[in-house]
Amino acid sequence: MASTVLAQPAVAAEDELAKETSTLTVQDTSEAQLPPHRSHDPQYNMKRSDPFQFGSRYLQEEDNVFEFNAWDHVETDDAYKEYAEQQYEMQRQSPVSDFDKRRFNSDPAKFWNVFYKNNTANFFKNRKWLQQEFPVLDRVTQEDAGQITLLEVGAGAGNTAFPILAANKNPKLKVHACDYSKEAVKVMRNHEAYDTNVMQADVWDAAGEDLPPGLGENSVDVVLMVFIFSALSPAQWEQAVKNISRVLKPGGEVCFRDYGRGDLAQVRFKKGRYLEENFYLRGDGTRVYFFDKDELARIWTGAAFAKKENAAEDGRESMEPQPSSSLFDIEELGVDRRLLVNRARRLKMYRCWLQGRFRKK
Ligand SMILES: C[S@@+](CC[C@H](N)C(=O)[O-])C[C@H]1O[C@@H](n2cnc3c(N)ncnc32)[C@H](O)[C@@H]1O
Numbered sequence: 001m002a003s004t005v006l007a008q009p010a011v012a013a014e015d016e017l018a019k020e021t022s023t024l025t026v027q028d029t030s031e032a033q034l035p036p037h038r039s040h041d042p043q044y045n046m047k048r049s050d051p052f053q054f055g056s057r058y059l060q061e062e063d064n065v066f067e068f069n070a071w072d073h074v075e076t077d078d079a080y081k082e083y084a085e086q087q088y089e090m091q092r093q094s095p096v097s098d099f100d101k102r103r104f105n106s107d108p109a110k111f112w113n114v115f116y117k118n119n120t121a122n123f124f125k126n127r128k129w130l131q132q133e134f135p136v137l138d139r140v141t142q143e144d145a146g147q148i149t150l151l152e153v154g155a156g157a158g159n160t161a162f163p164i165l166a167a168n169k170n171p172k173l174k175v176h177a178c179d180y181s182k183e184a185v186k187v188m189r190n191h192e193a194y195d196t197n198v199m200q201a202d203v204w205d206a207a208g209e210d211l212p213p214g215l216g217e218n219s220v221d222v223v224l225m226v227f228i229f230s231a232l233s234p235a236q237w238e239q240a241v242k243n244i245s246r247v248l249k250p251g252g253e254v255c256f257r258d259y260g261r262g263d264l265a266q267v268r269f270k271k272g273r274y275l276e277e278n279f280y281l282r283g284d285g286t287r288v289y290f291f292d293k294d295e296l297a298r299i300w301t302g303a304a305f306a307k308k309e310n311a312a313e314d315g316r317e318s319m320e321p322q323p324s325s326s327l328f329d330i331e332e333l334g335v336d337r338r339l340l341v342n343r344a345r346r347l348k349m350y351r352c353w354l355q356g357r358f359r360k361k
Pocket residue numbers: 015019109112153154155156157158159160178179180181184204205206207225226227228231232
């Protein structure tokens with residue numbers, strides 16, 4: 001079973017894999033020598049629809065798993081589940097030291113700054129899947145969509161913001177792209193497509209006390225959060241969700257994608273990386289959490305925090321959250337599972353992401 005797990009990658013490589021393989025088949029260099037696979041020819045590929053639709057390649061009993069390099073919606077097998085549990089136990093036994101916990105939790109933006117200083121190549125990816133996965137992005141970029149304010153939280157190098165602007169036909173769309181790493185904001189501001197008439201990149205801590213520069217309460221139509229919530233510690237979730245709720249208009253929508261529990265990136269963490277349950281320190285000092293679907297729903301509805309508030313008010317633990325704490329309606333929340341196969345090395349890699357749309361009450 002150990003052969004299914006690859007070495008711990010740097011965050012850049014890991015996130016590239018997470019982001020881009022979520023909709024694209026893996027570009028495995030070890031396969032570059034192989035002739036084009038028949039999966040690319042609709043004549044032979046019964047698993048393929050034309051035009052190609054991601055998410056539709058189901059692995060069935062008669063299939064040879066090593067025939068194609070990615071399969072959709074694949075549940076992990078028992079051997080992998082057992083292996084994952086063993087890994088979690090090993091990780092718990094060797095946590096990050098208290099000294100390092102303080103060091104890495106006290107100023108996490110510092111490590112993202114180093115990340116954006118060091119990784120100047122391969123930043124920009126054309127995320128063609130955005131509009132497909134989040135139809136609201138298609139709607140707000142139509143010519144006649146009217147005045148729209150879109151906020152991207154934890155925008156990084158602008159991998160989401162710039163493709164949206166490239167596809168935009170709405171003259172009244174304004175994109176605010178915020179990140180608490182000043183180096184990330186520099187990268188966005190230096191991008192050739194950066195134009196302050198349509199975009200504003202700012203430093204903003206999503207888990208801080210303030211709203212983003214230039215944005216007031218109830219001023220935003222759509223919030224985008226792509227692999228940012230996992231960078232927060234569990235202690236920051238409540239403040240972040242409340243900030244997003246404050247800045248969104250009633251009825252406004254959050255488009256969310258992030259790591260899911262049991263993802264390969266979680267399972268392969270080695271000793272000395274465990275911060276707390278499902279929360280880890282990467283080799284470059286950045287942090288990452290792996291979410292469970294129900295947990296995420298409790299966070300965004302506010303139920304996860306209602307318990308705490310009730311307990312504080314009553315001086316006892318209340319079992320049921322109060323409806324007054326409800327922040328967002330969960331319009332959609334799905335687990336995106338993918339089995340990636342390295343056919344040359346006969347490795348199986350299970351990826352898992354959560355994707356959802358949450359609407360402010
Ligand atoms: C994995 S990267 C994702 C970047 C971008 N969303 C993407 O998908 O390419 C996580 C980003 O979240 C930012 N981030 C982490 N914590 C944050 C916070 N509290 N407030 C704002 N940005 C934060 C990091 O600086 C980093 O740019």
